Amino acid sequence: MPVRDGARTVADAVHSVLADIGTHDELVVVDDGSTDGSDDLLRSMPGQIRVVANEGRGIVDALNTGLRLATGEFIARCDADDQWLPGHTELLVAELESDPEAVAVFGAAQLRGSKGDVVAHSVPPGSPTELRRAMLRGNPLIHGAVMARRGSIISVGGYRSVSGAEDFDLWTRLAESGRLGTIPDLIYDYQLSSASAHTTKRRRQARSTLRVLLQHALRTRELSVAGLARNALSAVWPVRRFWYRA
Structure with missing residues (x-):
């Protein structure tokens, strides 16, 4: 944390x-x-x-x-203004232990607005294929709703300085080294930034996400023109997207 x-x-x-x-x-x-x-x-x-x-x-x-x-053996994160929901550890550990090929597993999160009310839910794609396709467009995952193998994170170089997208940068490198799994269970409570701060954050994250997508494309030859265009647009004029996360 x-x-x-x-x-x-x-x-x-x-x-x-x-x-x-x-x-x-x-x-x-x-x-x-x-x-x-x-x-x-x-x-x-x-x-x-x-x-x-x-x-x-x-x-x-x-x-x-x-x-x-x-x-x-397993690593999970919680930010200082968020909370784990009951069952977080048990559900993610069970999924990792049942699938030795999975390097990380993601669950769902509820997103809270400035008044403390739940304004949205973020549920990861339901299959590895859908997740891989979604990750060519941007970051569909919440950092606090993940558990990963510590050895896998270290083997790909840990976190790198990619302002506002250090998590997505790590997920793309983990996806290149092994399988990312998902579960539909709600395991994380995420506090959204204020409207003005969130707009600034989305711009920064969009620029960094664009950089991560281009680096991933160079390494894997996997590319989504629509994903690049959307992030390029959001870097200038951020639209309301819940998948851009710090």
Whole structure:
């Protein structure tokens, strides 16, 4: 769990994870230079939690720090303003254990607006073929609704600096190394940004998504002209799309 100045919401995020994981699991929280007391709050919380200071080096470095310090076979993420829903761990672990060829598995998420109400749901494509086709158009996946094999993430180089699309960049490289699985179950609660921040984020994510799609096309020769055109348009004039995620 990466956090920067998340004192208002991080306790609820931590509780949602600790309530869901097993006795042999651990939550690693990387505090990326918080100045609002998040670090003290986190260190006062009981349970299977390890807090690490990262001195404000950015989200990608925070994610790679957590990846490096984690010791489990499987890796999952929760953002400091989101929450895991009950069954998150059990459902994703079961899917990974039942399919040795899967390098990662994604579930569904509910999206909350600024007033706290659920405004949409994000459900991943139902088959590997549909998922692969969707990923040629953009990112149809929610980062917090994934569990991946730690070894698989490390083998493709971990997270890279792709502003606003470091997750999608990782998914494309994982998809090139093995199978991405999906389940329809609702396992994650995602807090949307404010309207103005979300518009700025969509522009940045669209530019980065376009870059990721082009890099993926160079590596695999898989390309969607419509996907490239849509992201190029969104980089200038962002439309309402829920699949652009940080």
